[in-house]
Amino acid sequence: MAICYIAKTPDYWLRVKLESNEIISVPYGLKLERLEIKAGREYFKILEGVYKGKKASVSMPPGGSYLTDKIKHQSGILLKFDRKSQSLHVGGAGPFNAFSGGGHSGYTPVSAGTYLLAIPAYPSAQTRAAYNHWCTYHNLWFRIGIETTGSRFLHAGIISDGCVTVRQFIYDPKKKEKPPAGFEDLVQGAQTAPGLLGLPLPEKPAPCINWDTLVNTILLCRHDDQAVGKLVVT
Incomplete structure (x- = not known):
């Protein structure tokens, strides 16, 4: 079996075609079995994730490939x-700023427990x-x-419908500061649905972690063929 992986792309996603002709996106580092090259396309079988067992193909870029054997997965990671x-701890690092919103339109914060992180x-x-x-x-x-x-995710953001939302900046309406460009709606949100913004903030908010840094820390980790690790919520 010739094992390979989705190579790095600018946004960490690659669009490929399933045997059914459906076009899907697969993430950087996804494990594959290389099958053949035919008519300028690389054919492979997906070995993990939601499309595990599906066969797909992708057109080859000039003089190169979207597949690589130069990736090595790491052990599954634990987030708390x-x-x-x-606050969020990633492996042995942290705390970093994150929250789980609720209290509006039926949304509730994520429940305590241990979850696989897909x-x-x-x-x-x-x-x-x-962003x-x-x-x-x-x-x-x-x-x-x-x-x-499932509709709850670990993601970058400033509004949370019950996910674990990793802030990229801290907006505190008590300081009467304008939110950054593109986030002007936070002013009204803080008044009408403060819980979805994680308000009020803790007295001493944890520092923010850059989402790209977090992604690069956990994306190539593997607990098994469906999860990068575990998330413990308290």
Whole structure:
């Protein structure tokens, strides 16, 4: 079996075609079995994640390949999230700023427990271009739990519908500061749905971790063929 992986792309996603002709996106570092090269396309079998067992192909770029054998997965990583202090530990590093929103429109913070953290399955559309000021991979989200119907994720953001949301900046309406460009809606949100913004903030908020740094820390970790590691919520 010729093992290979999705090579690095600018946004860490690669669009490929399944045998059914459906076009999907797969993340950097996804493990594959290389099958053949035919008519300018590389054919492979996906060995992990939500499309495990599916066969797919991708057109080859001039003089190169979107597949590589130069990647080595690391052991599964452990993340610990404390809801009260709004803090996240990643492996042995932290605390970093994160929160889980609720208290509006039926949303509730994530429950205490231990969850698998899934290999990313698709680029999230629930983000905004303004995050580009801080990070590149803000549409790369990790599902909390491996059930594909799950709607809670570990992700970069400033608004949380019950996910574990990793702040890229801290907005404190008590300081009467204007939010950054592209986030003007936070002023109204702080008034109408403060829980979704994790307000009020803890007395001493943890520092922010750059989302790209976090992604590069955990994306190539593997607990098994469906998860990068575990998330413990207290």
